Amino acid sequence: MLPFEVQHHATMVGDRSRLEAYQAALRAVVRDGDRVVDAGTGTGVLISYAAALTRGAVYGIEYFPAAAALADRMVRAAGMSNALILNENVFHASVDAPDVVVTETIGALGPEENIVELTHNFLQRHPSVRRLIPSKLxxxxxxxxxxxxxxxxxxxxxxxxxxxxxxxxxxxxxxxxxxxxxxxxxxxxxxxxxxxxxxxxxxxxxxxxxxxxxxxxxxxxxxxxxxxxxxxxxxxxxxxxxxxxxxxxxxxxxxxxxxxxxxxxxxxxxxxxxxxxxxxxxxxxxxx
Missing domain, CATH: 2.70.160.11 (Hnrnp arginine n-methyltransferase1)
Structure with missing residues (x-):
């Protein structure tokens, strides 16, 4: 099993500027009833924001098994009945008719975590997507x-x-x-x-x-x-x-x-x- 990079995730979830910006963006974009996908969900914090904004299904896709397992435990413990964690590769994962996709696969200078290729691939396979967060880099x-x-x-x-x-x-x-x-x-x-x-x-x-x-x-x-x-x-x-x-x-x-x-x-x-x-x-x- 691939290790959970706890230090890396601790740094990210401790970044208040990042979390507040994504939370504000989700509030601006997600409508009640939307189906939301978080591509590269980590421990699921962005999914927790989305789940509170819609009664539609929200999906957290995470490649690393240990991180996906922790995210699954988090959403279950929080009682988020509309949230589902998928331990899959985003480039191959499929979700039924998503409306909004959010991702924080942003490297030190932007593209190093393949955010450009990832978002293009996912939207090509999911034409139902209405909004993407972020939309430009x-x-x-x-x-x-x-x-x-x-x-x-x-x-x-x-x-x-x-x-x-x-x-x-x-x-x-x-x-x-x-x-x-x-x-x-x-x-x-x-x-x-x-x-x-x-x-x-x-x-x-x-x-x-x-x-x-x-x-x-x-x-x-x-x-x-x-x-x-x-x-x-x-x-x-x-x-x-x-x-x-x-x-x-x-x-x-x-x-x-x-x-x-x-x-x-x-x-x-x-x-x-x-x-x-x-x-x-x-x-x-x-x-x-």
Whole structure:
């Protein structure tokens, strides 16, 4: 049996901003009598919100057996007679005529948990779906400066320097290591960072309609002292409900993702395929 990742789920259910946003979206979208599906239900908290809004059936689909078993115990203990937990793969599960689909399969930058492919697949097989939560997902980039970036990257580099001995010194490849640090996605608290440029839209997904999440994008960093590119997602949960991981958004468990800018480079290339981001850098020659 696959293990229940209790730490991961504890972090998510402890994220009040996330839960309040989804609860507000469900209140705005679900009508009494609607049949609701939560794709990737975990321990069932979103299903508990939906079950209180409709007398229609609500289904929580969960791939991991241990999580599905716990969700089933939760809905039974709560006396939610209209809730059913299905231990199935969302890509193959079928539900009779659902009206609303909700999912929180959102990765650190948005698409890494296959939310794009999952929602497209499910809606293709369930044309009765009237509303999807979230309906849109976009990824943005913005140059920033933060002392936290310097602390994180220097700690990373010191790990190599500490292994130097005699004539074997990592100082010989330090420039290369700094470049490779810039290919790594870090996640931490950057709430005190200074924004030093405009937001760049990297990709916009129309969930349920966009079939493939793969994309390539370029971010030009203007002169001005930025030491990182902050990458964040923006989700449209309902007409007036957004969920974001940008610096100014309410704190959430996704925190803030960034890629450090290597010395001498000013252009970030973002390549995304099959739930994996690849970051590379180049120099535009324009003094960035």
């Amino acid at each position: 976009s990824i943005y980039a913005v140059p920033v400066r933060s002392d936290v970036v310097e602390t994180v990257t220097e700690r990373f580099l010191r790990s190599f320097s500490a292994a130097s001995h005699d004539r074997f010194s990592y100082d010989a490849i330090m420039d290369d290591l700094r470049y490779h640090v810039g290919r790594h996605l870090f996640t931490t608290d950057l709430s005190q960072a200074a924004v030093l440029g405009e937001e760049t839209l990297l990709v916009a997904y129309d969930l349920g309609r966009t079939e493939n999440s793969a994309f390539d994008a370029t971010v030009r960093v203007p002169p001005g002292g930025a030491n990182a590119v902050h990458l964040f997602f923006r989700c449209q949960l309902a007409d007036d409900v957004l969920l974001e991981s940008r610096l100014s958004a309410p704190p959430n468990h996704w925190r803030h993702s960034f890629v450090a800018i290597p010395p001498g480079f000013d252009t970030l290339h973002v390549h995304y395929r099959r739930a994996r981001f690849v970051f590379t850098w180049s120099d535009s020659g324009n003094g960035g």
